[in-house]
Amino acid sequence: MSPSGPAAGSGAGAGRIVFDDVSKAFPGRAVSTAALRGVSIDVAPGTIFGVIGYSGAGKSTLIRMVNGLEQPTTGRVVVDGVDIGALRGAALRAAQKHTGMIFQQFNILATVRVRDNVALPLRLDGVGKAEARARADEVLDFVGLSAKADSFPGELSGGQKQRVGIARALARNPRILLADEATSALDPTTTAQIIDLLRRVNREYGTTILVVTHEMDVIKDLAHQVAVMAAGEVVEQGSVLDTFLRPRTGVARDFVSTVVPQAVPDRVVAHLGGEGLWRLLLLDDEVTQPLVSDLITDIGVQVNMLHADMTEIQEHTVGQMIVKVTGAPERIAAARRFLAERVVHLEELVA
Numbered sequence: 001m002s003p004s005g006p007a008a009g010s011g012a013g014a015g016r017i018v019f020d021d022v023s024k025a026f027p028g029r030a031v032s033t034a035a036l037r038g039v040s041i042d043v044a045p046g047t048i049f050g051v052i053g054y055s056g057a058g059k060s061t062l063i064r065m066v067n068g069l070e071q072p073t074t075g076r077v078v079v080d081g082v083d084i085g086a087l088r089g090a091a092l093r094a095a096q097k098h099t100g101m102i103f104q105q106f107n108i109l110a111t112v113r114v115r116d117n118v119a120l121p122l123r124l125d126g127v128g129k130a131e132a133r134a135r136a137d138e139v140l141d142f143v144g145l146s147a148k149a150d151s152f153p154g155e156l157s158g159g160q161k162q163r164v165g166i167a168r169a170l171a172r173n174p175r176i177l178l179a180d181e182a183t184s185a186l187d188p189t190t191t192a193q194i195i196d197l198l199r200r201v202n203r204e205y206g207t208t209i210l211v212v213t214h215e216m217d218v219i220k221d222l223a224h225q226v227a228v229m230a231a232g233e234v235v236e237q238g239s240v241l242d243t244f245l246r247p248r249t250g251v252a253r254d255f256v257s258t259v260v261p262q263a264v265p266d267r268v269v270a271h272l273g274g275e276g277l278w279r280l281l282l283l284d285d286e287v288t289q290p291l292v293s294d295l296i297t298d299i300g301v302q303v304n305m306l307h308a309d310m311t312e313i314q315e316h317t318v319g320q321m322i323v324k325v326t327g328a329p330e331r332i333a334a335a336r337r338f339l340a341e342r343v344v345h346l347e348e349l350v351a
Contacts, residue, residue: 014045014080014175015045015046015080015175015176015206015207015208016042016043016044016045016078016079016080016081016208017041017042017043017049017066017077017078017079017176017208017210018041018042018043018076018077018078018079019039019040019041019042019062019065019075019077020040020075020076020077020078021038021039021040021074021075021076022036022038022039022040022062022065022072022074022075022076022077023036023037023038023039023072023073023074023075024036024058024061024065024070024072024073024232025073034232035058035061035232036058036061036062036072036232036233037231037232037233038075038233039058039062039075039229039232039233039234040234041227041234041237043208043210043225044208044225045206045208046202046206046207046208047202047208047209047224047225048198048199048202048208048209048211048222048223048224048225049208049209049210049211049223049224049225049226049227050211050212050213050218050219050222050223050225050226050227050240051063051210051211051212051213051226051227051229052212052213052214052215052216052219052226052227052228052229052255053212053214053228053229053230053251054214054230054251055214056231057229057230057231057232058229058231058232058233059180059212059213059214059229060180060181060212062212062229063178063180063210063212064180065077065084065085066079066084066099066176066178066210067084067095067096067099067101067178068084068085068087068092068095068096071085072085079095079098079099079176080098080175082095097125097172097174098172098174098175098176099174099175099176099177099178100168100169100170100171100172100174100176100177100178101169101177101178101179101180102162102165102166102169102177102178102179102180102182103165103180103181103182104180104181104182104184104185105185106153106158106161106162106164106165106185107165108153108161108164108165108168109153110152110153110154111152112152112153113149113150113151113152114140114145114148114149114150114151114152114153114156114164115133115136115137115140115149115150116133116136117153117164117168118136118139118140118164118167118168118171119132119133119135119136119171120168121168121171121172122135122136122171122172125172132171135171136149136167136171137149139167139168139170139171140164140167142167142170143163143164143166143167143170143197144163144197145160145163145164145167148160148164157190158185158186158187158190159186159190159193159194162182162183162185162186162190162194163194163197165182166194166197166198166201170201174207175207175208176207176208176209176210177198177201177207177208177209177210178209178210178211179198179209179210179211179212179213180212181212181213181214182194182198182211182213183195183213183215183218184213184214184215191215191217191218192221195218195221195222198211198222199222209222211223216255216256216258216259217258217259219240219255220240220244220259220311220313220314223240224239224240224314225237225238225239225240226238226239226240226243228243228249228251228252228255230249230251235249235251235252236248236249236251236252239314240313240314241313241314241316241318243256244256244259244260244313244318245281245283245318245344245345246345259311260309260311260318260320261307261309261320264277264279264306264307264322264349268306269349269350272304272306272324274350275329275332275348276301276324276325276326276327276332276335276336277322277323277324277325277348277349277350278322278323278324278325278336278339278346278347278348278349279320279321279322279346279347279349280320280321280322280323280339280343280345280346280347281318281319281320281343281344281345281346281347282318282319282320282321282343282344283316283317283318283319283343283344284316284317286319286342286343286344287310287317287318287319289342291321291339291342291343292305292323294338295325295335295338295339298338299327299331299334299335299338300327300331301325301326301327301331301332301334301335302325302326302327303323303324303325304323304324304325304326305321305322305323306322306323306324307320307321307322308320308321308322322349
């Protein structure tokens with residue numbers, strides 16, 4: 001792709017998004033419905049920030065405020081120092097040119113060839129046909145669809161259609177890219193490909209990406225920071241790694257458990273419960289330690305391994321083990337001290 005890539009000309013530090021105590025209410029016939037309640041989030045320039053929540057949590061309302069498609073009832077949405085909610089008319093349209101958006105259902109025109117779908121935002125800006133189509137060819141090459149430039153959307157797979165949507169969003173060289181459930185309509189393999197593409201956009205051009213989703217796998221593989229939403233509020237936020245290791249709220253634990261199972265069946269806990277039934281989390285080099293053999297040979301306890309798994313989170317390896325340790329009380333206490341010094345988290349499981 002040419003030097004006129006997505007972040008070209010955006011300036012150092014461009015792409016910051018600040019939600020400052022934002023609330024949004026939609027008026028109804030009897031009472032208004034609050035979609036957002038006091039949301040405060042600071043998205044640093046050049047990062048990938050994820051917002052996760054169930055349907056109705058307020059995610060889509062939140063993301064639509066970044067490009068002025070919705071305005072806050074109270075509070076401010078500040079993009080690169082500009083209060084977007086205060087803009088109207090030509091000023092709002094000018095600000096929107098710095099933000100690209102991709103959607104769950106692609107939103108591309110079925111009767112228009114791929115190249116012209118991608119060129120459409122530029123044509124609407126008054127860019128000449130030849131220049132707009134040349135820029136479309138650049139971004140189609142970037143997303144790996146040069147060979148499909150003259151095809152119609154009906155000839156494309158779902159993943160290819162989403163790549164067209166990403167190319168169209170990049171055509172204006174945006175400082176910010178918004179992704180509203182952009183992988184929800186895709187199969188797992190295609191989802192992984194789209195995630196890799198978005199990471200490449202961020203890595204090569206420094207484009208800030210704000211992604212809203214209900215899929216914790218997407219957050220795990222894509223985002224640097226995450227905010228967990230429920231009923232219009234941010235109930236938890238922080239780094240993705242910390243959220244996986246130490247979820248503080250029930251809704252965060254529910255999402256984390258879709259990737260790293262948190263619960264042990266009640267029947268197992270009832271049968272094996274009591275002292276020595278532990279869930280261990282291990283980080284990076286901790287996963288390579290011979291913990292079980294050391295517990296047996298050095299501490300003198302018996303170890304029943306009930307479960308073990310590993311996953312990659314933001315270039316870190318996170319391992320999980322569920323063990324039942326048995327032996328004399330003083331040996332179990334020694335085993336607990338031994339493990340507490342060697343793993344990032346130890347949780348006692350009780351009935």
